[in-house]
Amino acid sequence: MEGNWTLARKRPRLEQRARIVQTVRSFFVERDYLEVETPHRVPGNAPEAHIDAVTSDGWFLHTSPELCMKRLLAAGYPRLFQICRCWRADERGARHLPEFAMLEWYAAGCDYHQLMAECETLLTALVPEGRLDYQGRTIDLSPPWERLTVAEAFEGYASLSLTEALAAGRFDEIIALEIEPRLGLQGPTFLIEYPTELAALARRHPHRPQVAERFELYIAGLELANAFSELTDPVEQRRRFTAEEAARQAAGKPPYPSPEPFLRELAAMPEAAGIALGLDRLVMLLTGADTIDEVVAFTPELL
Amino acid sequence: MLSCSDLRKGSKLIIDGEPHVIVQFDFTKPGKGQALYKCKLRNMITGSLFDRTYRSGETFETAALEERDMQYLYRDETGYVFMDQKSYEQVTLPEEALGDQKFFLVDNMKVNVLMFGDRGIGLTLPNFVNLRVTQSDPWVKGDTASGNNKPATVETGYTLQVPAFVEQGTLIQIDTRTGEYATRVKE
Numbered sequence: 201m202e203g204n205w206t207l208a209r210k211r212p213r214l215e216q217r218a219r220i221v222q223t224v225r226s227f228f229v230e231r232d233y234l235e236v237e238t239p240h241r242v243p244g245n246a247p248e249a250h251i252d253a254v255t256s257d258g259w260f261l262h263t264s265p266e267l268c269m270k271r272l273l274a275a276g277y278p279r280l281f282q283i284c285r286c287w288r289a290d291e292r293g294a295r296h297l298p299e300f301a302m303l304e305w306y307a308a309g310c311d312y313h314q315l316m317a318e319c320e321t322l323l324t325a326l327v328p329e330g331r332l333d334y335q336g337r338t339i340d341l342s343p344p345w346e347r348l349t350v351a352e353a354f355e356g357y358a359s360l361s362l363t364e365a366l367a368a369g370r371f372d373e374i375i376a377l378e379i380e381p382r383l384g385l386q387g388p389t390f391l392i393e394y395p396t397e398l399a400a401l402a403r404r405h406p407h408r409p410q411v412a413e414r415f416e417l418y419i420a421g422l423e424l425a426n427a428f429s430e431l432t433d434p435v436e437q438r439r440r441f442t443a444e445e446a447a448r449q450a451a452g453k454p455p456y457p458s459p460e461p462f463l464r465e466l467a468a469m470p471e472a473a474g475i476a477l478g479l480d481r482l483v484m485l486l487t488g489a490d491t492i493d494e495v496v497a498f499t500p501e502l503l
Numbered sequence: 504m505l506s507c508s509d510l511r512k513g514s515k516l517i518i519d520g521e522p523h524v525i526v527q528f529d530f531t532k533p534g535k536g537q538a539l540y541k542c543k544l545r546n547m548i549t550g551s552l553f554d555r556t557y558r559s560g561e562t563f564e565t566a567a568l569e570e571r572d573m574q575y576l577y578r579d580e581t582g583y584v585f586m587d588q589k590s591y592e593q594v595t596l597p598e599e600a601l602g603d604q605k606f607f608l609v610d611n612m613k614v615n616v617l618m619f620g621d622r623g624i625g626l627t628l629p630n631f632v633n634l635r636v637t638q639s640d641p642w643v644k645g646d647t648a649s650g651n652n653k654p655a656t657v658e659t660g661y662t663l664q665v666p667a668f669v670e671q672g673t674l675i676q677i678d679t680r681t682g683e684y685a686t687r688v689k690e
Contacts, residue, residue: 202687291538372532372536373556
């Protein structure tokens, strides 16, 4: 009897993965971030129209540790990071697993510009030679990386303008099919300044209230991370949660209880920025893997 | 009825009254946005290929096609010939309808042929097939970059990745659903 070949042949990448995770952990520890673990099973998640949670005995598996991380910020922990599993129902594709590894970090007194700089430093720590070969392309990682606003990306790459796409309800489709494949091909790209209505937990831009201080990081067309300058206004946050929850229920999704402890404690949260990075996708990039299947031992289909 | 989250590579749907099979499938979702289902579809009657992207919320009619137990006989200039095990009726499938499945057919193999009226339009193979390796270079010890695998070609001309210990002449089992190596076969 031979062992399972699909598992055996992933060994070189799983060894690389273990080293990458070690480097990431050391990077944050050395920069005075406290590593924390928050519960995977929660009464509800932050309501978001297009993210579905897996149910668990009347509660839910978390789709991100975001709310617990922010409650810790509000309780006075200034710099936090977490590496954990997250679950999102029915997400399975070449770049998606319904159970995946997330790296989140939060820093008080920072905004999303400082997080962009920190992403540049993290990738430099992981790839000291400053160049990455991925799917036949060489990506130059030397900072500073391109900052491209969502409006500019629509002007440069899309068949519709941002205003037209929003009016037609085709924003996501244009981003996924026309814009994403063009981002981060020579060097990484930060796609910045999302329309406020598409950033439920992000702070409005101080001078342009129609956009929020949200960015997504793309490398070689792969969406790697999502970040905000965090919204700290509990009244505004409650208003946005109510709108997202209404959209969820209108689409027939199970109701979430309102996250009252989070909303209550948000008033005590300092100005802060936070980011969620798909760790499996980071490993894909750093090991040249075409699919997410190659960087985890077990996919759901193998169980 | 199928919803978007039921779609897979190999799903069969009715579009404009004709059966179609999804030959390539990918789920994609821009950060925090709506899910998109990118499909390459083949019309199972005409063989024509096209791309289509569906959004969550759309529904599909399943193509209810009759499957018949048949045996693979031989290949001729028109395609691959199968015989119904009960009626002895013969059905020919063109090469385009088979794709990579043509590499996993061995003489007298029992298969399911998918019928649209009296026309054969697709095939379900046994999950595993045994094929002999006809060509594979010895593994270079210390080649850790490629891990412990190397390419091999089997008797039907199909090339796949196998473990380092598989040699030319070894009989191996291949998973016909994924096209991947499963195990060596004891002889």
